[in-house]
Amino acid sequence: MCVDTQHVVGDDFAAVLAAAQSGSEEHFAVLWRDANPALVRYLRVLVPDAAEDIAAETWVSVVRGLPAFIGEEGAWRAWLFTTARRRMLDQARHLRRHPAEPLDEIGVAEVPTAPGAEQLALDNIATESAIALLARLPEQQANVILLRVVAGLDTEVIAEMLGTSTGAVRVAAHRGLRKLEAMLTGPGVTSRAGV
Amino acid sequence: MPDSQVPPIWGPAYDERDLEALLSGETGSTPPALQPVESTLAALRGAATRRELSDEAVARAAFRAFVPVSPTTGPLPWAAEAEPAAVTSHTLVLPPADHRQQPAARHRHRRRSGRSARKPSIAVTGAAVAALIVVATVVTGALTGSISELTSFGRQPASSSASARATEQSPGSERVLVTGAARDRIPSPKPTVSSPPAPRPTPDPSSLCGEYFAYFGHPPPGGREAWSSLGGQLAKLAGSPSKIGVYCLRHPYNPFGGKGAWPTPGTFTGGFGAGGGDGPGTGSLGAGSVGAGSQGAQGRVATEQGQSGDPAAAVGRP
Numbered sequence: 001m002c003v004d005t006q007h008v009v010g011d012d013f014a015a016v017l018a019a020a021q022s023g024s025e026e027h028f029a030v031l032w033r034d035a036n037p038a039l040v041r042y043l044r045v046l047v048p049d050a051a052e053d054i055a056a057e058t059w060v061s062v063v064r065g066l067p068a069f070i071g072e073e074g075a076w077r078a079w080l081f082t083t084a085r086r087r088m089l090d091q092a093r094h095l096r097r098h099p100a101e102p103l104d105e106i107g108v109a110e111v112p113t114a115p116g117a118e119q120l121a122l123d124n125i126a127t128e129s130a131i132a133l134l135a136r137l138p139e140q141q142a143n144v145i146l147l148r149v150v151a152g153l154d155t156e157v158i159a160e161m162l163g164t165s166t167g168a169v170r171v172a173a174h175r176g177l178r179k180l181e182a183m184l185t186g187p188g189v190t191s192r193a194g195v
Numbered sequence: 196m197p198d199s200q201v202p203p204i205w206g207p208a209y210d211e212r213d214l215e216a217l218l219s220g221e222t223g224s225t226p227p228a229l230q231p232v233e234s235t236l237a238a239l240r241g242a243a244t245r246r247e248l249s250d251e252a253v254a255r256a257a258f259r260a261f262v263p264v265s266p267t268t269g270p271l272p273w274a275a276e277a278e279p280a281a282v283t284s285h286t287l288v289l290p291p292a293d294h295r296q297q298p299a300a301r302h303r304h305r306r307r308s309g310r311s312a313r314k315p316s317i318a319v320t321g322a323a324v325a326a327l328i329v330v331a332t333v334v335t336g337a338l339t340g341s342i343s344e345l346t347s348f349g350r351q352p353a354s355s356s357a358s359a360r361a362t363e364q365s366p367g368s369e370r371v372l373v374t375g376a377a378r379d380r381i382p383s384p385k386p387t388v389s390s391p392p393a394p395r396p397t398p399d400p401s402s403l404c405g406e407y408f409a410y411f412g413h414p415p416p417g418g419r420e421a422w423s424s425l426g427g428q429l430a431k432l433a434g435s436p437s438k439i440g441v442y443c444l445r446h447p448y449n450p451f452g453g454k455g456a457w458p459t460p461g462t463f464t465g466g467f468g469a470g471g472g473d474g475p476g477t478g479s480l481g482a483g484s485v486g487a488g489s490q491g492a493q494g495r496v497a498t499e500q501g502q503s504g505d506p507a508a509a510v511g512r513p
Binding site: 019021022023025026031032036037040041052055056059060063066067093107125126129130131133134146147148150170173174177178180181184185 | 211212215217218220228229231232234235236238239243244246247248250253255257258259260261262263320445455460474
């Protein structure tokens with residue numbers, strides 16, 4: 001699992017997209033492996049309880065509109081995360097209308113385990129910690145930072161997605177970074193620089 | 196003041212450009228205060244975990260369900276050099292969707308304009324055809340006969356009541372307007388039985404022509420034989436049957452004259468003598484009878500003329 005979340009496809013994006021639109025499942029899998037980790041991380045920060053479900057619904061919507069999509073990689077990612085955001089809002093609206101009671105918690109002995117789970121947890125602890133930190137930020141600031149860092153979108157595209165100005169997007173991102181820096185350098189937290 | 200004695204600058208050790216560089220992923224010049232943030236953002240950009248890639252089968256299933264799978268899928272772009280062909284095929288597939296709608300819109304527009312332009316032409320053509328029919332009808336006089344016949348039913352116009360005048364002229368008639376089929380039902384007096392045969396005056400050529408050509412406008416039932424005999428008389432007067440028209444042109448018929456123009460059974464007294472038919476016989480005008488070979492109706496005509504009650508007796512009688 002050495003797939004990076006950033007620009008795996010790169011310059012070949014047009015060819016891969018065309019093949020996927022023509023019905024090539026393998027090329028669609030390339031697109032999926034490129035974008036799904038970032039999508040899941042974005043959703044895990046904003047909707048931790050339903051991140052995988054919303055990601056799956058997002059991909060269903062994307063697949064249905066895939067033959068008609070026209071654009072480069074940036075537009076592709078913008079479309080993907082815009083669709084995810086809409087599905088996320090639909091999920092939140094549905095939970096408000098139909099509140100669900102949590103099931104009984106599963107015992108520790110019943111938790112499914114996989115070979116190398118401990119190692120996997122160690123490998124991903126930095127990512128999990130980062131997601132946990134961002135989840136503590138205000139939603140708008142975390143949203144902007146994730147779209148900039150994880151999705152790799154420009155300020156203008158994010159402003160269009162969120163229906164706000166580029167200045168507001170930039171201010172929200174900077175405030176989020178300052179707050180993140182304050183959390184990391186606060187009491188009880190030892191930074192790598194030792195400040 | 197030496198530089199070592201300069202007081203330290205209080206406040207954040209970074210600015211907006213440093214934050215933008217962090218967001219853009221630029222590394223190398225990160226201020227020390229932002230290095231923990233840089234580490235966190237780098238972790239967010241880190242490699243995908245197994246958990247994040249565990250739903251690939253679900254995504255593939257959705258892809259197979261909603262996108263028609265092509266039978267031949269080319270190799271991955273980094274494994275082969277077929278990118279331009281794929282891009283070209285993608286580019287060429289999309290435009291037909293747009294072009295498919297344009298002919299329909301153009302077709303609708305053309306159909307609308309065609310309808311609007313055709314309406315006046317259709318109206319003008321129809322009016323012209325109707326006017327042509329009316330003019331042709333008036334010129335040829337096709338409606339004249341039927342119209343005059345309709346108008347003469349309740350009254351007695353001079354031109355169409357020739358038979359009525361003939362009835363009035365005959366002695367002992369009931370002075371009843373007799374037209375059409377009623378002519379057969381109303382019994383006419385039998386002069387052959389009750390009165391001696393009166394000498395018939397020599398028919399006027401113009402009245403003969405009138406009676407001859409009136410047959411075309413008012414053919415009486417059973418009057419074909421009388422018309423034939425009349426034609427024989429006119430042919431005799433004119434010299435040949437083909438000269439009847441010229442003869443009648445020289446003796447134009449005056450419908451307002453005193454003579455009746457329509458033959459009644461009593462007025463047809465002439466015949467062609469023996470041999471009958473249309474051939475010139477021995478009988479003279481007013482004295483002959485319909486010859487043998489004729490049908491029963493001809494025998495009735497001979498009976499009415501007072502020659503004999505036996506049709507066979509009239510055969511060959513001069």
